[in-house]
Amino acid sequence: MRHYNKCVKLGSPNVRSPDQERDLISLLRERGQRVTSQRLLILRELRRRRRHATAHEIRDAVLRSLPGTSIPTVYATLELLVELGLARRIDAGAGAALYDARVEPHQHMVCRRCGRVDDLDEELDAGPLLDAASGSGFQPDRAELVISGLCAACAQERAA
Amino acid sequence: MRHYNKCVKLGSPNVRSPDQERDLISLLRERGQRVTSQRLLILRELRRRRRHATAHEIRDAVLRSLPGTSIPTVYATLELLVELGLARRIDAGAGAALYDARVEPHQHMVCRRCGRVDDLDEELDAGPLLDAASGSGFQPDRAELVISGLCAACAQERAA
DNA sequence: ATGACTGCAAACTCTTTGCACAACA
DNA sequence: TGTTGTGCAAAGAGTTTGCAGTCAT
Secondary structure, eight states: OOOOOOOOOTTOGGGOOGGGGHHHHHHHHHTTOOOOHHHHHHHHHHHHOSSOEEHHHHHHHHHHHSTTOOHHHHHHHHHHHHHHTSOEEEOOSSSOOEEESOOSOOEEEEETTTOOEEEEOOOOOOHHHHHHHHHTTOEEEEEEEEEEEEOHHHHHHHHO | OOOOOOOOOTTOGGGOOGGGGHHHHHHHHHTTOOOOHHHHHHHHHHHHOSSOEEHHHHHHHHHHHSTTOOHHHHHHHHHHHHHHTSOEEEOOSSSOOEEESOOSOOEEEEETTTOOEEEEOOOOOOHHHHHHHHHTTOEEEEEEEEEEEEOHHHHHHHHO
């Protein structure tokens, strides 16, 4: 017999206003899936950050208001959010995967020295590429551009 | 005292004709680095494959002609080849990193179901993106586009 | 009440590191 | 001969899996 932390109930004072997560709630109900405090808070934390976050960063943040939240739950929830179209997963280099609540199209710049990832809000005309992909029998879903190089800080350090 | 496998000497019958790796040899000599049979064979194996390969696939292939080749050596060599501009590293999804001897610009399609990675030989006009990146202080190095979706086989299976 | 979800522990994979020996130059 | 490179073992990081117990519905 093992000892388990109790889950925090939905009515918990830590999960007061799920107004911001209405979209998640209705998507979950549509699919017959449950609305849990973990799911609400993980999305809230992801949205609160301007920068991309790793699963572990999200977990640390969620732990403050929802102690006991486990890493497997964070991973499962982030993957669920991606599936629901409420988050994006960015594979930048070998390290940890990044998650981002900004789902509107934008590109990323990855520093090859410090690993920093920044957004690049510039239009990308991926149309011809997607057409070419379709032509080969592939069913394209989305296109993601990653620009690698040196971030401003690392470039300056290296010049010195 | 530990027991070590002997390295295979350069003159080994397994590394007969390094003609195809002349570029690697001269690059190494320029930098004062050594020409080893591991480096020659790893590049040869990488070039022999039409598809991208993981470090472990390369190791398995190299092991046949050069028993004892170790994983750390394969990783170090692949990274060296990338640094020398003779190979490319592709980060497609969470799994293993892929390496590719095709260094001329081309894009990749990743199947979100089976993980298959295919080349897409289509021009990508990343100029404006790179300019925008430069404008923000970033020093762009290269741009890589990954299109995710369903490969032909998986799309067909799913339709059935 | 019941089945989906969570926490926990541990396994798994990929990659990197430290050190002793080997081999290119 | 000197120093770079390699093999080996093991550590490290990130992620996934199995199972028992819990909570939204």
